[in-house]
Amino acid sequence: MKKNLVFICVIIACIRGYCQDTISITQMGYQIGSRENAVPYISKAIAQSASKENSVIVFPRGRYDFWTDNASEKELFESNTDVIPFRICPILLEGVRNLTIEANGSDFIFHGRMQPFTILRSSHVTIKNVNIDWDIPLTAQAQVIAVAKNYIDLKIDLKESPYSIENNKLVFIGEGWKSRFWDAMEFDKDSKLIVPQTDDNCLGVNWTKYIASEIEKGIVRFTFPFTRKPEVGNFLVLRHSARDHAGTFIQNSKNIVFENINLYQTAGLGILSQYSENLTFKNVHCIPNSVKNRVFSGHDDGLHFSNCKGKILVDSCQFSGLMDDPINVHGTSVLITKRISSRQLVCKFVHPQSIGFEWAEANDAIGFIENESMSTIGLGKVASFKKKSAVEFEITFKNKVPEEIVEGDALENLTWTPDVTIRNSYFGSNRARGILVSTPGEVLIEKNIFESSGSAILIPGDANGWYESGAVKNVTIRNNLFKEACLTSIFQFCEAIISIDPEIPKTIFNKPFHRNISITGNTFHPFDYPVLYAKSTEGLIFNKNTIQRSIKYSSFHNRKYMISLEACKKVQILDNVLVGDVLGKNILLKGTPEEELKFDKSLQLIISH
Secondary structure: OHHHHHHHHHHHHHHHHHHHHEEEOHHHOOOOOOOOEOHHHHHHHHHHHOOOOOEEEEOOOOEEEEOOOOOEEEOOOOOOOOOOOOEEEOEEEEOOEEEEEEEEEEEEEEOOOOOOEEEEOOEEEEEEEEEEEEOOOOOEEEEEEEEOOOEEEEEEOOOOOOEEEEOOEEEEEOOOOEEEEEEEEEEOOOOOOEOOOOOOOOOOOOHHHOEEEEEEOOEEEEEOOOOOOOOOOOEEEEEEOOOOOOOEEEEOOEEEEEEEEEEOOOOOOOEEEEOOEEEEEEEEEEOOOHHHOOOOOOOOOOEEEEOOEEEEEEEOOEEOOOOOOOEEEEOOOEEEEEEOOOOEEEEEOOOOOOOOOOOOOOOOEEEEEEOOOOEEEEEEEEEEEEEOOOOEEEEEEOOOOOOOOOOOOEEEEOOOOEEEEEEOOEEOOOOOOOEEEOOOOEEEEEOOEEOOOOOOEEEOOEOOOOOOOOOOOEEEEEOOEEOOOOOOOOOOOOOOOEEEOOEOOOOOOOOOOEEEEEEEOOEEOOOOOOOEEEEOEEEEEEEOOEEEOOOOOOOOOOOOOOEEEEOOEEEEEEOOEEEOOOOOOEEEEEOOOHHHEEEOHHHOOEEEO
8 A cells, every 4th residue: 555655646746747847838828820920939938948857848739830030040150051140040949958849740830041940058958749841941843834945834833932033034032031043953743753864954054044934923934945954744943042041950969859850941951960969860851841742852951960979870761852962971171271380280161161160179189181192190189279260270289290291281070070870761862962971980871772863872071172071980881772763863972872982182092091881781773883982992891782783764874883993902892692684793993903802703793994
């Protein structure tokens, strides 16, 4: 009896604790579906949660609208994003601990250019069960209804994408913004995949000289002798507007969880995580809103990780219709501009969309990179970091900088490098590639399905172009399915279905950039030659994979090799199975001695130099 009484008291205490720490938006006065601005209500709820432990802010299922009025404005330097004076943040979680936002499948509808969620200096935050969208999105689409010698006619949803014709050009008009159309992607009307061999050129060359006119309301004619014409019935995703707000921005935070999220649209990158650690994404879907018959989803990337550490988990997620890569994991290299002393350097951020970071802090481990060969000359430990401007900073080391390091070389921060697991996810047809990964941490990519229009997986790394750092040290790619849609268009660095392609001005055989990449147990359905391309890699394994030829698309790639190895060491290609008339059945060795290759001779693969 006494035990039962204790148990009942515990249950009552738990119930009281839950009620005390639960804040309902509707109990605070918000009326679901009223289209009233929800910003003041969520701001009040967040403020109230600060005094509670393990708070839950609950949105009963329904529609909630967010307007720019009353939204916070923050100066934020966001990776791979345009620099603007401030970001508009309707849901700002700053300095928050132990908070869950439970939306119960609600629709969060945003109005104007803004960043739905912003999470700064917070920990143990969970956001779950929410659909994020705009009534007037920051991307548009049109259906091709007529094609002639010197024009194409497009049907545009006036309610979703209001427009005007200004100076003979198509301009979209939104809630507090106006934006000129500047690029197009063609999607097949039936498969909803990007049409093969169209990449960023579905309208041919010089098409921006078109003349726009309105035939009738919602029907726009582009007059121009297009060198390539889209097919009647197909959809054109009409790209316009800047990349100025992420769908969610996470900075200086840890132990963040996103679960059961439909991210239908953004004003830039999808979920951007920066200088944060231990991030989990389960059932996060960056996909088109099918109810609205869209083929596009986000304005740019899906999940973007810049200079993070700890564990990143992406599980059971979906990506399609994005206008850039579904997942990108990288660090940021910086350029050395001046050597003040043996321990002090002046450096700058190079890419204009990646500036203003607190790039390092005391005791961070730093790699010194020789620019031309991309070799790491030595390691340093940070003593201090001092910003001179948004672009330039001074960094002082506890130890001496290697004598070989000179102005024009680079640094990378090795402390802010995560372990990454990506599994059970679908990578559909997006503007560019599938997964980009540049981190020396442990990387596991398994049990995913790829239909990416470019390379399914790209392992890059550079200190010359995008300055996205991260030579890999241990990558496992296993038990994935690469379908025939992979590599149907060519984008930057798309040398093969799996492309290991660091930007190295001068490859040196004895100084490999990437190491220990294992590709095993996967199934490929290539319609063309290139399955694997690897440059400057040591310890590459391509074993027990099945390569089965698809004849769904016509071959068009210039690279006529199934596997290409450039300046690689210690390579295994064993126990693979070839099914059907696989193109090539060959291996190109460029700067790779034959003794560095161990391969299954029973497949009678031809070795070329």
